[in-house]
Amino acid sequence: MLRRSHKKFRGGCLECKRRHVKCDGRRPVCLLCTMSERDCSYPSQAPPEKLSPSDSSSQEQSISPGDNHSQGLDEAINLNHMELLVHVASDKSMFNLGHSPNDYPSDLFIALKKGLKAPYLMYMLLAFSARHLAFLHPQQSAFYLHQAMTLQTRAVSLFNAAWTGVDQSNCVAVLGFSSILGHHLLADTLAKRDPGGLEGFISHYTQCVEMHRGIHTIATNAWPLLMATELQPILSLSADFTSRAPRGNHCQRIRELVDTANGLGEEDKEACRLAIQYLQVGFDAVLAEEEQSNRYQMIFSWTMLVPPEFTRLLAAKRPEVLVLLAYYSLLLHYGRNLWQVGDAGAYILGIIVDYLGPEWDHWLEYPRERITRKPL
Structure with a gap:
């Protein structure tokens, strides 16, 4: 199974520390607090170093499984991103934990249309596509996992920067972003085989549950708005x-x-x-x-x-x-x-x-x- 290595992070917000969950350290409001609508604050210290888009693109250029992936990820016409987009459009098994795959084309069209106006959703789609390709091509998993991590980081950054609450104009994009992030985190969590055994797994899984509960909170609070959108048939089936x-x-x-x-x-x-x-x-x-x-x-x-x-x-x-x-x-x-x-x-x-x-x-x-x- 695929797993991603990680380092101990000590720059979390006070609320996540109080709840004993892993914080992503985003400022001014971390993702967990954003999703669960909690007050987020940090102790008085220098903010942790963040991966800027220029840094991430330079790292992406340094990891390549072959000549067809040699172009950087910030070029005007980006073949790496196009590969991920084509994969999203052609492989229904990416979201096989949801409802009927027969609805996949219409669901995807909704997500792509909203993603053009909400880049955090588009980046999240591409990140999950890269995560799936890492599973399908184990010999190139390091490249695709790095893409998945970098694109997910950028998606979360864009989401945090755009966050002002849920309204009729953004409810579909916010729910789409949150749901795909949830699928991504669950796939990562179930793939982990840390030497900590049960202790390590419970730590990862409880964080995953906290994030999923945030998704549920967003959907519940925005339910009247969402039922007036093109997602109404999908959400009704799920409910x-x-x-x-x-x-x-x-x-x-x-x-x-x-x-x-x-x-x-x-x-x-x-x-x-x-x-x-x-x-x-x-x-x-x-x-x-x-x-x-x-x-x-x-x-x-x-x-x-x-x-x-x-x-x-x-x-x-x-x-x-x-x-x-x-x-x-x-x-x-x-x-x-x-x-x-x-x-x-x-x-x-x-x-x-x-x-x-x-x-x-x-x-x-x-x-x-x-x-x-x-x-x-």
Whole structure:
């Protein structure tokens, strides 16, 4: 699996430090605080060094997998960007965690049209395209991952500079940018194989959940505006899916564990029950033969829908919540053929089993048996 190396960053804002989440250090308002509409401030110190467009373009020119990528990324006619744009337009599997791929051409047209007026959306599309190409061409992954990182950084910078709130003129572009960034972050998170084991993964995943919750906040606050746009059919389908009543009993054992947990308060139990409800909707979809348009949507949506109390319990590594996460790893396993997922389900289950030890084997039996089962 692909992963990106990173350095320890100590220039985060006060709000992110208080919430113990990783900050991107953007000033005057970091991305997490922008997305969640929190007050953002920094201690009185020199701002961290940032990658300027000229710096990033010079780095991009120095990394090339072949002669066809030798041109710099800031030229008037940019063949690197054109390659990414062509890939966006031609490969429907990039966004296969969403709704029906049959709607892909119209969705893409909306995004490209809005991206011409909102460059942060266009850069985010290109960044995600580069991320997908890094998966498709492992021999050139260093080049494409560098492109993805640089374009995503520029997209976030442009978004922060343009941010004045959501209104009718920008709601589609803001939601598109936020959603694609969420897909990008989830793909990166599921690809990580840090030596920190569970500790490292929980740190990355809770940050991913925080960002996804910001996406959900934007969509919820702007819902009346968005329903008056061309996104109305897409958003209605998505809302109908996530509001379904669960049908199956695949989560029965984890429900029993949560209901009988002495160490969880009632508010914590309700948060876990809501997370379980969404998981069951996800299992209903992936295991239904007639399901097509939303089969894997909950793999993405679950990180956006789980309540803040659940994230807090996950960051504290409460055993019951780690067992619940193991059930999410089973949902991932059912989507293992998707490029964003791969063996992430088996990997996450493995680090949870190692962390909890044999005394939790009874509660982990259901996801463990199905993930380790040999395919027919």
